[in-house]
Amino acid sequence: MSNVNVSSYVADPAEAALFAGKTVLVTGGGSGLGAALSHMFSACGANVVIGDLNLDKAQTVASLLEAAGGKTHAIGFNVGDPVAAERAVDETIERFGTLDVLLNNAGTDVTCPIDELSHADWDRVIRTNLYGPFLLSKYAAKHMRGSGGHIINISSTAAKRAWPNASAYHASKWGLLGLSHALHAELRPQKIKVTALIAGGMSTPFLLDRFPGIDVSTLQDPANVAQAVKAVLLMPAQTVIPEIMVIPMQETSWP
Template identity: 80%
Template sequence: MSDVKVSSYVADPAEAQQLAGKIVLVTGGASGLGAALCHVLSSSGATVVVGDLNLDKAQTVASLLEEAGAKAHAIGFNVGDPVAAERAIEESVSRFGRLDVLINNAGTDVTLPIEELSFNDWDRVMRTNLYGPFLLSKYAARHMKDGGQIVNIASTAAKRAWPNASAYHASKWGLLGLSHALHAELRPRKIKVTAVLAGGMRTPFLLDRFPDIDINTLQDPVNVAKAVKGVLLLPEQTVIPEVMVLPMQESSWP
């Protein structure tokens, strides 16, 4: 299955400057929802730092954004590495002067029954899906002196469970808890924290693991990216701690 062609996304002219002046770091920004987020937010005027484990792919996305007239930068790093996570935040701030928005989107999964799930597999999922958002939020918050926004991309997997995905569920339920805890802790500092629970999307993350899935029941990741943009555009006096974004045809959620 090929990835959605998010590079063709063009904002309505009325939307072109809605996020002008905002510096946004998107982790896992080289493909799937991450790439969609980079294109949608960039098309709305944001300066986007594309963070990804694969630097070459991150640079490709950043180049596409720059070709469209936007400001962008690519950083290759492992979100679960404390040193690398701190350096990514510092590099973003050093290059653009500040950081307004952090989107913790990087994610991974190992689809195996628990008897076959190794410690290393479990550890990798936790480091990417849970430790990464903790580390990046910790380092980003210190730079958000005048307020900012942190968006944690969770999943409907943080509200329900299915077989052979114990590491993924544990990490996403943990991420949802972390997100709500940070909402309570950082709110007095004018830092908004939102968890976005995304339903099934037409991305390699899902399609490569479940090639027989009916793509008609999935949503375009651009639609989820637009929902995230909506969260970022809320008035200063309003915050949404949690939002769920589902495809209309998904039958596994009431």
């Protein structure tokens, strides 16, 4: 599901009241789960900043949100670039005055045995999936300290199990899970919540474009995972969920 229909999201009035005026930064927001998250939070009345390596994709999603009355902004940047990551956080705050939720969703992968895995591909996967969330969390936390905020890191069942020909992806996702729990412990005293969301297979371009023969009946709609993200954010202020797993009923990478 590369394109998400904003009209499919109808916000509950009580939920909309909680998200109205909040600012959410979604990385990898130009497609898949990122687009689903962007549409959902915009429908709930949040200001949504869509970050994506592909600016055109981010702007396409932003245009759909604006057409539905949403307040949004698109930024094209590489999450693994320290200067660009810091600038994206600063630009978000310059545009909307606050950053309440950071969704570290951008991700990439390479499928090949280790003897064929190039240094460049290893670096690309680790830089996007692990270094990027570190950078954005570092810069976002500066603005969230004391006033509160929530960082959600989108991990994968690849952080819990392993299969062949995905060493870079597994390393990045296991690392992201560790980073997320470390930040949960470190930032909680500063009123910043940190959650790792472990997502199972989704019907998104991330899988569909690379594995055209995949059995789509074993995948979940990214909108379902977006709903789980929203549920985490709706928890009372005195409660935090450090880790949550959301998988399809027929998930193939989990028992």
